[in-house]
Amino acid sequence: MDELRHLFRRAADHAADYRLSLPDRPVGVPVDQAALNKAFAGPLPHASTPPEQVLAELVAAAEPGLVATAGPRYFGFVVGGASPAATAADMLATGWDQIAFNAVTSPAAVAAETAAGTWLKELLGIPATASAGFVTGGQAANTAGLAAARHQVLADAGWDVERRGLPGAPAVRVFAGAERHATIDRSLRLLGLGTDTLRAVPTGPQGAIDPHALAAALRDAGPGPTIVCLQAGNVNTGACDDLRRACDLVHRYGGWAHVDGAFGLWAGASPVTRHLVDGLEAADSWACDGHKWLNLPYDTAFAFCARPDVHAAAMSYAAAYLVGCGGVPAGADLTAESSRRARGFAVWAGLRELGRDGVAALVERCCALARRFADGLTAAGFEVVNDVVLNQVLVGFGDDARTDRVVAAVQADGTCWAGGTTWRGRRLMRISVSNATTTEADVDRSVAAIARLAR
Known part of the structure; x- marks a missing residue:
């Protein structure tokens, strides 16, 4: 037992040393992938290896290939950094090794998810009666929401899709903005609806869906099973659809409104930004990430549904050996996973650590830092x-080739990390400010580095 305690403490020390190094270490540097692969490779030993030696070998092999995504100057892919309490809770969750299938396999895991789900709905402005499934990411959350949508729109048409499948079913029409996230398309593939069912609706200047175009598309489509995918937080610009107006349109035509709010739904947690997602409570389902703006550990996301019975009908299953299950849908009833890790502990801890005011402050601070980024780069002569x-923040440095060279130089430099994107036919640098530890000094240091490299 002393050996186990020592091993776990060594692992915690390694993790803490790494996290404490983040403000000073290069964010991302060129890596020799072949050498990294070789460090992990080799034949599997015939004999067992002492756990402490395994841990030391893992740290030595992995260290050169770690990217400081949890650090204050990582601005790629809308990635946050897990907060201290959430990280510690996730370490406990791993040690406890709970199966969060239901309240039989882990009463504590289900209780944590139930409490955290209630807090999440309060923060985001989602109806308290909605269900909350704890999933791996925006892809899984969108898939769960669209599975519920598929169930209901076909049930309204007299078709039991869970029993009869899609062959012979009434055709389902799916509408989404032309600048939707690619996970919407993959969810349609996974659910058997296919991307040919998707009708792209034109978007406005900042990438939000055009309500007039949506109204015309729904009117021209006529009656039939209809799903509309809306967006809170365009993946490039951050723009949000007019959710109140769009949901009213969707319901007027008897459809289901799903909101992909991977990061933008968090605008609802602050009185300063809440107007951007006005009307979100009128939707039928919502997808939202926790490992982005809420700064929870990977992998954490949420699938909410205004109709818990529909959510469970689309996702749950029963088996003879699952004795003692039933009651209010929870755990695996609301996700596509049965062998589920207990990610609810970290969510509960992260929310307790921040509190309602802390979540609002996190959102407001990141928005203010993004504006500081934009102002600094504009002052340096670049185009936001x-x-x-x-x-x-989307930034251009002249022609596409030059912008790509600047992005590559920034990533190789290591001061900060920002990605490239294509938006409206242009190559641009895409900056996402999502980390709770990012400061004004981090932004200014990053702006200076970007300007230096661009010149």
Whole structure:
């Protein structure tokens, strides 16, 4: 037992040393992938290896290939950094090794998810009666929401899709903005609806769906099973659809409104940004990430549904050996996973650590830092092409080739990390400010590095 305690403490010390190094270490540097692969490779030993030696070998092999995504100057892919309490809770969750299938396999895991789900709905402005499934990411959350949508729109048409499948079913029409996230398309593939069912609706200047175009598309489509995918937080610009107007349109035509709010739904947690997602409570399902703006550990996301019975009908299953299950849908009833890790502990801890005011402050601070980024880069002579309404900044450095060279130089330099994107036919640098530890000094240091490298 002393050996186990020592091993776990060594692992915690390694993790803490790494996290404490983040403010000073290079964010990302060129890696020799072949050498990294070789460090992990080799034949599997015939004999067992002492756990402490395994841990030391893992740290030595992995260290050169770690990217400081949890650090204050990582601005790629809308990635946050897990907060201290959430990280510690996730370490406990791993040690406890709970199966969060239901309240039989882990009463504590289900209780944590239930409490955290209640807090999440309060923070985001989602109806208290909605269900909350704890999933791996925006992809899984969108898939669960669209599975519920598929169930209901086909049930309204007299078709039991869970029993009869899709062959012979009434055709389902799916509408989404032309600038939707690619996970929407993959969810349609996974659910058997296919991307040919998707009708792209034109978007406005900042990438939000055009309500007039949506109204015309729904009117021209006529009656039939209809799903509309809306967006809170365009992946490039941060723009949000007019959710109140869009949901009213969708319901007027008897459809299901799903909101992909991977990061933008968090605008609802602050009185300063809440107007951007006005009307979100009128939707039928919502997808939202926790490992982005809420700064929870990977992998944490949420699938909410205004109709818990529909959510469970689309996702749950029963088996003879699952004795003692039933009651209010929870755990695996609301996700596509049965062998589920207990990610609810970290969510509960992260929310307790921040509190309602802390979550609002986190959102507001990141938005303010994004504006500081935009102002600094504009002052340096570069072009910010989007309205900075949330935490996303798009920057051009001249022609596409030059912009790509600047992005590559920034990533190789290591001061900060930002990605490239294509928006409206242009190559741009995409900056996402999502980390709770990012400071004004981090932004200014990053702006200076970007300007130096661009010149």
